[in-house]
Amino acid sequence: MRRLSWRRRLLLNALNILALCFLVLPLLPVVLGSLQSEKTIQQDVHALIPDQFTLANFRLILSGGKDKGLIFDQISYLPASIEQFPNAFLNSVIVASSVTLITLAISALSAYTIARMNLRWTRALLQTSIFSRMVPLIVLMVPLYVLFRGFGLLNSLGGIVLAEVGFLLPYAILILTPYFASLPVELEEAARLDGCSRFGALVRIVLPLTRPALASCGVIMFIISWHELLIPLILTNKPAFMTVPVVLAGLVSDFFVFYTLLMALCLIGLLPTVVLVLVLQKYIVAGLTAGAVKG
Amino acid sequence: MRAAAATGRKAFRRELPLGRLAVAMNAPTLLCLTLVLAYPIFYAGYLSFHKVSIRELRSGEYPFVGLENFQRLFADDLFWLSLGNTFAFVFATVTLEVLIGLAVALIINEKRVWLTRITRLLVLVPWAVPPIVNGLLWAFIFNTQFGYLNRVLFQLGLVDAQVNWLGSSNFALFAVVIAYVWRTTPFNILLYDAALQGIPRHLYEAAEIDGATGWQAFWHITLPLLRPVLAVTLVLRTTFAFMVFDEILAITNGGPGNDTWVAAWYTYKMSFQPPFNVGLGAASAYVLALVIGVIAIFYVRVLYRRVEH
Numbered sequence: 008m009r010r011l012s013w014r015r016r017l018l019l020n021a022l023n024i025l026a027l028c029f030l031v032l033p034l035l036p037v038v039l040g041s042l043q044s045e046k047t048i049q050q051d052v053h054a055l056i057p058d059q060f061t062l063a064n065f066r067l068i069l070s071g072g073k074d075k076g077l078i079f080d081q082i083s084y085l086p087a088s089i090e091q092f093p094n095a096f097l098n099s100v101i102v103a104s105s106v107t108l109i110t111l112a113i114s115a116l117s118a119y120t121i122a123r124m125n126l127r128w129t130r131a132l133l134q135t136s137i138f139s140r141m142v143p144l145i146v147l148m149v150p151l152y153v154l155f156r157g158f159g160l161l162n163s164l165g166g167i168v169l170a171e172v173g174f175l176l177p178y179a180i181l182i183l184t185p186y187f188a189s190l191p192v193e194l195e196e197a198a199r200l201d202g203c204s205r206f207g208a209l210v211r212i213v214l215p216l217t218r219p220a221l222a223s224c225g226v227i228m229f230i231i232s233w234h235e236l237l238i239p240l241i242l243t244n245k246p247a248f249m250t251v252p253v254v255l256a257g258l259v260s261d262f263f264v265f266y267t268l269l270m271a272l273c274l275i276g277l278l279p280t281v282v283l284v285l286v287l288q289k290y291i292v293a294g295l296t297a298g299a300v301k302g
Numbered sequence: 303m304r305a306a307a308a309t310g311r312k313a314f315r316r317e318l319p320l321g322r323l324a325v326a327m328n329a330p331t332l333l334c335l336t337l338v339l340a341y342p343i344f345y346a347g348y349l350s351f352h353k354v355s356i357r358e359l360r361s362g363e364y365p366f367v368g369l370e371n372f373q374r375l376f377a378d379d380l381f382w383l384s385l386g387n388t389f390a391f392v393f394a395t396v397t398l399e400v401l402i403g404l405a406v407a408l409i410i411n412e413k414r415v416w417l418t419r420i421t422r423l424l425v426l427v428p429w430a431v432p433p434i435v436n437g438l439l440w441a442f443i444f445n446t447q448f449g450y451l452n453r454v455l456f457q458l459g460l461v462d463a464q465v466n467w468l469g470s471s472n473f474a475l476f477a478v479v480i481a482y483v484w485r486t487t488p489f490n491i492l493l494y495d496a497a498l499q500g501i502p503r504h505l506y507e508a509a510e511i512d513g514a515t516g517w518q519a520f521w522h523i524t525l526p527l528l529r530p531v532l533a534v535t536l537v538l539r540t541t542f543a544f545m546v547f548d549e550i551l552a553i554t555n556g557g558p559g560n561d562t563w564v565a566a567w568y569t570y571k572m573s574f575q576p577p578f579n580v581g582l583g584a585a586s587a588y589v590l591a592l593v594i595g596v597i598a599i600f601y602v603r604v605l606y607r608r609v610e611h
Binding site: 026 | 338
């Protein structure tokens with residue numbers, strides 16, 4: 008490859024800096040906002056960097072509203088959702104992990120049959136999956152609310168998990184199917200000649216080989232579930248069953264929660280998935296491209 | 303030899319026939335899809351022809367009202383406003399997502415510049431931010447008194463009074479567009495980047511020998527080969543933009559006035575907030591799904607057919 012001329016190199020470096028600004032600059036206000044007190048941010052409304060940093064917002068959140076410190080000492084009222092936040096975080100972890108595991112288990116079985124068994128109706132299942140991704144979630148939420156109300160599934164983590172699994176399954180099938188199809192058939196055939204059943208070959212030979220695809224799919228499912236607002240918002244109204252996005256949505260235009268505290272909550276809410284993306288980027292990229300290109 | 307054949311036959315007998323095995327393996331999927339996707343879609347249709355509000359939900363009886371929900375929907379100015387805003391939103395976001403996505407993908411495709419490694423590493427970060435958090439963070443940026451946009455503009459000497467960005471009916475929807483595009487563009491960057499890496503280098507080398515400029519190479523080699531992935535991103539981004547909800551909730555809450563009502567917001571407000579008219583909500587959701595379906599079919603017809611030739 009030829010070396011780049013210095014002019015081109017300069018231009019490309021400048022463009023990269025521009026792209027980097029686009030990608031990360033909007034996150035700076037979250038960090039800066041969360042690290043200052045309400046008083047600091049109100050004192051100087053023109054300053055970019057506060058003259059005083061504090062961890063009081065995080066202390067308040069992580070202690071469930073108990074550790075008020077000097078800053079929040081004066082405040083007599085705090086919304087109950089601040090106290091609920093650690094619990095909401097736990098709910099989010101439970102929901103996202105269960106959704107990931109259940110979706111993976113169910114979709115792997117379907118993806119395998121679609122990729123290998125070549126029946127007419129399994130191919131139709133793949134087309135249904137592509138189509139299902141385009142159904143607006145809000146269309147499902149109205150009837151799901153009425154249905155789940157009837158089943159007594161409102162205000163339960165199980166109800167949220169069930170709804171999310173159903174909604175995410177088609178996408179998981181889209182991500183996994185191309186990978187199953189790309190594995191050599193010979194491996195399974197050899198196993199079957201050795202007396203393995205089809206299902207046995209899937210569990211013992213195919214699934215261990217698909218580990219990277221399962222990791223890709225799993226981490227994407229976890230992230231989407233962690234982000235999901237509409238499903239838990241509509242299916243819950245008791246704080247004990249709310250997830251992080253629902254609690255955050257409840258604080259919109261709540262005049263008792265100042266932006267500094269809100270940004271601290273946001274930072275805690277975005278950290279798990281941002282860290283996952285930075286650590287497992289390779290898998291996520293593979294999964295997202297696999298799930299989209301065939302669509 | 304005979305023993306091996308016998309065990310082989312035994313294994314074969316133990317196994318379900320292919321068709322039935324496929325059914326068994328797909329049973330959980332089919333159950334979930336029926337319960338959470340298929341049945342609700344039909345049930346939404348059912349609800350849209352019935353009167354369903356708080357009282358009916360309590361009693362469990364939904365009287366049939368024929369087309370009344372749809373008549374009310376089409377007579378509602380707010381619905382048309384929401385639909386118009388949705389179209390404007392979709393057009394703006396999809397255009398920006400494709401253009402910015404393509405630009406960034408081309409920038410990070412030049413691996414001889416060391417800085418691209420950093421950009422590549424961080425390219426998916428906005429995508430990882432939860433939509434509701436994204437909304438709240440941009441609401442903070444655009445905030446009149448304390449927001450960082452006003453702070454930055456003041457430091458640059460561009461404004462001396464604080465601007466009420468979200469209170470302006472012209473700008474509010476665009477503020478949501480900016481926030482939404484920031485979060486969703488990385489998905490496009492990723493797909494374009496993957497497609498760019500699939501274009502063989504020798505095509506560009508041949509073009510260079512023929513004396514083609516960089517722009518000509520882009521126009522005659524890169525763009526035609528990106529067409530399939532452009533089609534995919536157009537379909538996906540359009541359908542998702544039609545469903546925008548979280549950012550509207552966090553940034554404008556539909557305001558100022560009703561200026562940033564969009565279709566999903568309309569359905570949500572009608573169904574789950576007073577007057578809790580679930581029937582009307584179901585009807586509006588159905589219209590939205592229909593619009594998305596028509597546009598998706600249009601895209602697939604027009605773009606995929608061109609790609610095949």
